[in-house]
Amino acid sequence: MSETLTFAPLNSRALIALSGPDWRDFLQGLITQDVETLAVSEARFGALLTPQGRLLYDLFVVGREDGAWLDVLAEHRAAIVQRLTMYRLRAKVQIETDETPVSILYSDRPGGSRDATGESAWAPAFAGEIGGWVADPRLPVLGWRGYGVEPPAGATIAEESARDAAKLELGVPGPADWGSDKTYPIEANFDLLNGIDFQKGCFVGQETTSRMKRRGQIKSRMLPIVFEGPAPAVGAEVLAGDLRAGVVTSAGEGRAIVLLRLDRAEGQSLTVDGRLVALERPAWLSDALGVEAA
Incomplete structure (x- = not known):
């Protein structure tokens, strides 16, 4: 090819x-x-x-x-x-x-x-x-x-x-997804994209970042979803049943990045604006998280 x-x-x-x-x-x-x-x-x-x-x-x-x-x-x-x-x-x-x-x-x-x-x-x-x-x-x-x-x-x-x-x-997030002073870097997958060196020692914000990694306190991550039709609005809620599971951070037709609560995402039916959406794990993300690709 x-x-x-x-x-x-x-x-x-x-x-x-x-x-x-x-x-x-x-x-x-x-x-x-x-x-x-x-x-x-x-x-x-x-x-x-x-x-x-x-x-x-x-x-x-x-x-x-x-x-x-x-x-x-x-x-x-x-x-x-x-x-x-x-x-x-x-x-x-x-x-x-x-x-x-x-x-x-x-x-x-x-x-x-x-x-x-x-x-x-x-x-x-x-x-x-x-x-x-x-x-x-x-x-x-x-x-x-x-x-x-x-x-x-x-x-x-x-x-x-x-x-x-x-x-x-x-499924790679960018500045539009994390904004400024809104998100922790691990939530934006910086640890999976070679964006954090946990061995280098002190840096501004290091204590919180290292604690989240060390204690496994990673409740939310930016993950891609797929769906039929036009893009939802940025800020639209992702629901797992009746529970709020996340929010759309950027979107195009048929695909979006969402900041998703991991405990509410797995094995659940997800919707945005009443439309059924599916969580997707590209190969790089599956490899980084050690899980099977969707």
């Missing part, structure tokens, strides 16, 4: 450049991801949390020769710069906006962009070079993130909305 590569500019994302001798120590104590071992041209997924452990901002940290990029939601960039500046104190770190464009490249080949051994099955030209492509650290099927790159020859050019639809098809 021939492979189709799709290139989409991510106009919703923007960059913050960190540099200076203290940038690693500075960032290490703030976010959910380890940066001490981050290599040049490697990306890691993580988040900046509130002190109470709720998700404030998601981010990708991309290693560079002279520091790192933070790949963040464009509408949050100014607020993130302000928060980082507040935490900087006497650390020798420069925090600057960077206008390098962000894009994504992904494949329609089943199994995504890695082969069965985990090795790269395809890679864009110049992958691994500065200002080029880096593998998406969440899931192989999500492909490559590009910084200051052009579409590869032969790639299909798509709008960002097509990328969002592809992620919805995979």
Whole structure:
């Protein structure tokens, strides 16, 4: 089967450049991801949390020769710069906006962009070079993130909305699902998407995050559902019989992401706006949770 590569500019994302001798120590104590071992041209997924452990901002940290990029939601960039500046104190770190464009490249080949051994099955030209492509650290099927790159020859050019639809098809939540200061990162599956390093030590919000993982206090998760017909409204209730089981966080025709109470979801008939819906577990989610795919 021939492979189709799709290139989409991510106009919703923007960059913050960190540099200076203290940038690693500075960032290490703030976010959910380890940066001490981050290599040049490697990306890691993580988040900046509130002190109470709720998700404030998601981010990708991309290693560079002279520091790192933070790949963040464009509408949050100014607020993130302000928060980082507040935490900087006497650390020798420069925090600057960077206008390098962000894009994504992904494949329609089943199994995504890695082969069965985990090795790269395809890679864009110049992958691994500065200002080029880096593998998406969440899931192989999500492909490559590009910084200051052009579409590869032969790639299909798509709008960002097509990328969002592809992620919805995979059941991967995004910023629209978790918002800001509303959700715990484990509820948004950051632990299943390589977004939390539980071995790295302290970071802002670490105590609550580690306690939830250690004690198994994970009552709700963002999971995909499928149904017939048009998308329900964001915020629509998911019912298990007469009991409220969750809420729709993002949706398209025939498919949605919901924040679902796990104790009310299993083995129950679920409805949204009176319509029967079915809980779906994509292969990546089944593997991560150690359960059989729906």
